[in-house]
Amino acid sequence: MSVTPLAAHPSARSVPAFRGRIGRDARSGHYAVPRRYRLHLSTACPDGLRIAVVHSLLGLDDVCPVTFLPAVPDSPDSGHAVLRPLYEASAHRYQGPATAPVLSDDWSGRIVSTHAPDITRDLAQRFSGDRPDLYPCGADSEIETVERMCAQGIEEAAQGAGAVGAERAEREEALETLVGSLAALDRWLDGRQYMIRDQITGADVELWATLVQLDTVHRHHLDAAAVERIAAHPALWAYARRLAAHPAFGAHLDLDAIARRHHARCQGLEAAGAAVQILDWAAHAAAGNGTRPQVNRP
Numbered sequence: 557m558s559v560t561p562l563a564a565h566p567s568a569r570s571v572p573a574f575r576g577r578i579g580r581d582a583r584s585g586h587y588a589v590p591r592r593y594r595l596h597l598s599t600a601c602p603d604g605l606r607i608a609v610v611h612s613l614l615g616l617d618d619v620c621p622v623t624f625l626p627a628v629p630d631s632p633d634s635g636h637a638v639l640r641p642l643y644e645a646s647a648h649r650y651q652g653p654a655t656a657p658v659l660s661d662d663w664s665g666r667i668v669s670t671h672a673p674d675i676t677r678d679l680a681q682r683f684s685g686d687r688p689d690l691y692p693c694g695a696d697s698e699i700e701t702v703e704r705m706c707a708q709g710i711e712e713a714a715q716g717a718g719a720v721g722a723e724r725a726e727r728e729e730a731l732e733t734l735v736g737s738l739a740a741l742d743r744w745l746d747g748r749q750y751m752i753r754d755q756i757t758g759a760d761v762e763l764w765a766t767l768v769q770l771d772t773v774h775r776h777h778l779d780a781a782a783v784e785r786i787a788a789h790p791a792l793w794a795y796a797r798r799l800a801a802h803p804a805f806g807a808h809l810d811l812d813a814i815a816r817r818h819h820a821r822c823q824g825l826e827a828a829g830a831a832v833q834i835l836d837w838a839a840h841a842a843a844g845n846g847t848r849p850q851v852n853r854p
Contacts, residue, residue: 572669572670572671572674573643573647573650573652573655573667573670574646574647574667574668574669574670574671575669575670575671575674576667576668576669577668577669577674577678578593578668578678578682579682580682586661586668587682588682588683590618590619590620591618591619591620591621591662592661592662592663593620593659593660593661593662593668594620594621594622594623594659594660594662595607595611595620595621595622595623595657595658595659595660595675596622596623596625596636596638596639596642596656596657596658596659596660597622597623597624597625597656597657598624598625598626598627598636598656598657598813598817599624599808599809599810599813600627600628600810600813600814600816600817601656601657601817602765602766602768602769603657603672604625604656604657604672605765605768605808605809606672606676606761606762606765607657607672607675607676607679608622608808609761609764609765609804609805609808610676610679610680610690610758610761611679612803612804612807612808613688613690613756613761613804614679614680614683614687614688614690615687616679616683616687619683620679620683623638625638625639625656627810627812627813627814627816627817627820628816628817628820629653629655631653631654633652633653634653634655634821635652635653635654635655636654636655636656637654639654639655639656639658640654641665642654642658642660642665642666642667643667645665645666645667646666646667655670656670657670657672657675658670659675659678673703676690676758676761677691677758680758688755688756689755689757690756690757690758690761691757691758692753692757695752695753695757695759698751698752698759699752699757699758699759699762702751702752702759702762702763703759703762705737705740705741706762706763706766709733709734709736709737710734710737710738710766710767710770711766711769711770711774712730713730713731713733713734713737714730714734714770714774714778715730715774716729716730716731716733717730717731717734717774717777717778717782718774718776718777718778718827719777720777731778731782731785734786735785735786738786738789738792739789741763741789741792742789742790742791742792743791745791745792745795746791747791748795749798751763756799756802760799761805764796764799764800764805767792767793767796768796768809768814768837770786771833771834771835771837772811772814772815772818772837773814773818775829775830775832775833775834776818776822776826776827776829776830777822777826777827777829778827778829779827779828779829780828780829780831780832782829783829783832783834784832786834787832787834793834793835796835797835797840800835800837800840800841801840801841801843805841806840806841806842807841809837809838809841811837811838
């Protein structure tokens with residue numbers, strides 16, 4: 557893959573409270589046993605959406621159950637009250653918010669990890685069998701490049717482009733970074749079905765969830781001209797549309813929940829870009845699933 561990686565620097569994503577891993581065998585403490593682990597996810601959250609898609613692509617319903625959480629956390633500290641016992645059992649006098657996503661161990665009643673990239677990789681690599689290979693051998697650097705571009709070149713740049721109180725020059729610089737990243741991805745995807753292989757990989761899950769967030773959340777804080785520039789990448793948005801029609805992707809796309817989470821968290825001002833939707837996500841998801849696109853979780 558020749559998409560130019562961005563220089564590594566600290567991401568705006570929150571630092572995980574727990575970062576355990578599922579190992580290869582019993583010597584690692586946590587090892588792959590069907591129904592030992594449980595996921596706690598809100599698909600209104602980008603990381604929760606990524607994990608839910610990976611879980612469905614792998615067909616792990618009977619191996620690793622999922623507890624779906626409300627779109628809007630119910631604790632004053634922006635955590636989920638139902639997760640508080642897990643956090644307190646996992647760290648003495650834990651004081652932070654009990655946030656999702658969480659991979660927990662039902663045997664111990666404690667948290668294994670809250671780090672989404674590790675969770676998706678452990679699901680794919682430790683419960684593999686005859687399942688799709690979402691993190692193929694030799695693809696680590698390519699997938700990490702896509703993850704970095706999504707985090708820095710799209711998510712952080714979109715936040716900067718719509719930041720309230722930022723200088724105009726700063727917002728314009730962030731917008732140029734965002735549009736440049738999208739243009740590079742658009743050129744790369746022209747004539748390709750997927751990002752780095754001839755099959756779906758973790759890179760596709762990462763990029764798709766990022767594009768969902770860009771169109772359903774970040775767009776609301778940009779002006780119409782900026783959104784038109786973002787939309788002017790036909791190969792990239794055609795790719796997002798194809799994946800939305802895939803059952804493992806579209807089935808988890810709850811637009812109402814994303815909107816409720818956004819309105820509960822957002823402190824910025826809505827701009828003209830809110831009226832310029834790039835994709836009709838609901839229609840594309842419904843076309844692929846043959847069902848209602850909204851999963852309507854609490």
